[in-house]
Amino acid sequence: MTDNMHPQIAGRSASEIADSIRALVERGDLRPGDTLPPVRTLAEQRGVNRNTAVAAYRQLSQAGLVVAGGRAGTRIAPRSAVAQEGFAADSVLRDVGTGNPDATLIPDLSSALARVAGRPVLYGEPVIDRDLQEWAHRWLSSDLAPAEVAVTVTNGAVDAVERLLAQALTRDDAVALETPCFLSAIHTVRLGGYRAVPVPVDDEGMTVAGLQAALDAGVRAIVCTPRAQNPTGVSLSSQRAADLRAVLAQHPYVLIIEDDHFSMLSRRPYHSIIGPAHRRFALVRSVSKFLGPDMCLAVAGTDSRTAERLAMRLSPGTTWVSHLLQRLVHALVTDPDVGELLARASLHYAERNAAFAERLRAHGVACDPGDGLNLWVPMTAPARVASEHLMRRGWLARTGDEFALDGVAQTPHLRVTVHDLPDADADRLAADIAEAARAGR
Template identity: 75%
Template sequence: MRLLDLGQKVAWSRPPLEQRRKRDVTLQISGRAATDIAASIRELVERGTLRPGDALPPVRALADRLGVNRNTAVAAYRQLTQAGVVVTRGRGGTHVADRAPVAQEGFAADSVLRDVATGNPDPELIPDPSAALTRMAGRPVLYGEPVIDPGLESWADEWLRGDLAPADLRLTITSGAADAVERLLAQALVRDDAVALEDPCFLTSIHTVNVGGYRAVPVPVDDEGMTVEGLRSALEQGVRAVVSTPRAQNPTGASLSDERAAALRGVLAEHPYVLVIEDDHFSMLSREPFHSLIGPDHKRWALVRSVSKFLGPDMCLAVTASDPDTADRLAMRLTPGTTWVSHLLQRLVLALVTDPGVLAGIAAAKAHYGERNDAFAARLSALGVPTSAGDGLNLWVPLPVPARDVSEQLMRRGWLARPGDAFAIADSPAASRLRLTVHDLSEPDADRLAADIAAAVRAAGGRLVQPEVG
């Protein structure tokens, strides 16, 4: 028995297999120059010897083992960070970058469940372009010609100029808002630069920052948009860019109030060279007035408005108004690849947004989304899940229990909903929120979903709130 006990103690004292693997991998890192050390680590990653999430040895420990100066190890890690091979987590150390796919907007693939998590506009409310297509003919556009269609440029200038304080602006056309934001960040930042993002945040913005190798600094969002203290804290942490949704914030539906926007402009006035990007994605469909973070004297800024929500996601076009220097840099980012957005698409957009019938349809869609979200929020509130509708295509539903528990219960009832933690950057109340896209539900389906949410909350151990009478 004593021999058995001794054997067990010896076995228990051995390092776990995973620890031994990481130690052995560390011993395989070689090189004397920074480039050689970086190449050695990159090869270990490419062979799968180092896996996503694996921690690299601390700089001092690696330098001591290789017999090199500490600055040499720092330079090697910096090269890997700039190449997107590793990520730094401050005191958490340096880790192999995780290239796992991130959540995206849109329908869930291969699901038999009724998807109420899409974030899509109603296809019945997207304008039919058939008539406009017959009116957009024009001469061919050749290399070297202006990249913006003159008619669209004139219309877009009027669309954006009235909402901006800076008088000196230039316009750029990109293949949608996400394309604009990605290129705006790329022309201003390098890997590991810090970017202030709303928390919770639009999924595409999170993805853009992750793929670019930037560091997301969360700024909490309340009912009036970005919080003043949150933005001030992000600026104190050295962010070089701020990405904000001034109205219909996705997923919360929050819109900047006039007072909040003024307070945020006051904070940004002390940091005039921080790039401020406003993504006004809902624009023509919004029920809220536009209030900007961009002050009259801010030096680096861009306001992006796409047409995807009111003309359809496949209409990949966005207009960006920005200061002249940012516009020049954005245009330069376009030259190696896209160069310009098709003039055929530009003319089609212009034909649609200047058609009185299409504009009337957009106004009707605006009313529809607001009314349907208001009605569903009232349904939930009446069933003991107090909910208020913000602006936008979605509802942000507060729950008394973790949203993942409720979403699992909803799956058993035939629904696919998206828990709020998918949109979170840091630990936040988003984990107890559910984002729903309900504007296309029939009345019976809306009644059934509301009842199933209330039942799912109870099944997950939550208590419903009795609605007030009178």
């Protein structure tokens, strides 16, 4: 960008300046690679404090619109597709990075759908189906320490987290996220204009030191996965959860969001970081992992104040979750035959992942199967190099870098989805991963 374009940037506050630059990008006046004015220059041109200019650039960086290059300046970020879960489009490679459940272990909806189709729901009626609300309240409140729990229904876990953050935060507020982190959480925080503060995850879950550092940095919300953390498969231990609750006891008004996405399929006990006296909390459980990704529904158990604010965003006549979908979910989760199928699915994922981890160990690659749909495989070679090696062998895997908040993982990993591989293919993939690790050293 040339100097004569700098004055086109308008605004007096950080948000106004950031919005002005965003508008210039959307109109095409600023293009990928264009350099923005230095902070000092921008502050002088707009007649604002230097910190205001810094805050504006930080908001744009968090939204992925600019890239800070130190002395090279701040540039408009290149347009690139953000990483998403699911099958890779237009690839001839065997995709082992999908994060998908096994389609053969998703319940058949046809008979339940016929049972729940009833009278139409009209504007002004309650937004939550009564039977689902009663079932969800029992399910959620039995696992939460606070005595009073209100239930809200949303269009999936991502929708729940987005709405929860939006009702509690404003742009540039700090949010604690696990690192490595689930892709949707990274996108939600970035697009909301919030400031992500990374909290490391070890083999017992979110670390105490990391959480304390995030609280010291002024986070107003925390997103935590209590079990089957994606991508690592780690679950909180009882002791770690207790230690985290002790830290959080000094911060009762920080919003805690627990995303228990693997709830009905998990082989690990649920340990919560929400203490009995905590004032702002939400336990979110979606159904996509066991009823199918197209069943976009989640239930959230929250404190009453958070429930009131969520209700303002899910009101009759404007937005609500389809009552037909709510009835269908309730019919499925209370069906004994579906319960048996989910038990088989839970065992299937655990056994297949454990068997693949054993294959890797036989080739000299240490791997803990953890919990969930995927395996988090440590590599001795850079993950990108290992991934390229696997591509030459016909495999498409995800690198750990995609799940890092800063785009660069601290240690190299691959995340693979292997529970649907026949034994012969699993043997070949394990051998190819071990070879990729050796070849890239």
